[in-house]
Amino acid sequence: MSGAKSIVHDQAQSRFVIYVDDQEAGFAEYVQDGSVRDFNHTVVSGEFRGQGLSKPLICEALMATKEAGLKVKASCSAVEAFVEKNPDFKELLA
Incomplete structure (x- = not known):
């Protein structure tokens, strides 16, 4: 079973990181x-x-991007598939 999850925006590395039990x-x-x-x-x-x-990771990354007033390009197939399955995020696409 997976443990406690947290997602952190590592701006220096230009990525969102998901941690399980640190x-x-x-x-x-x-x-x-x-x-x-x-x-x-x-x-x-x-x-x-x-x-x-991957689902909560991508969701958090897109929500943070939206809150920052930015648009999204989904070059990654996982992000593209997530947006396809969650049409509310299509408005974020550049």
């Missing part, structure tokens, strides 16, 4: 160009796969 479990990386964050790489580490971590 251990880095995955991240959603982006490149920011002006007012657009291009989410180009999402990874969940092997031992954490299958725990449904």
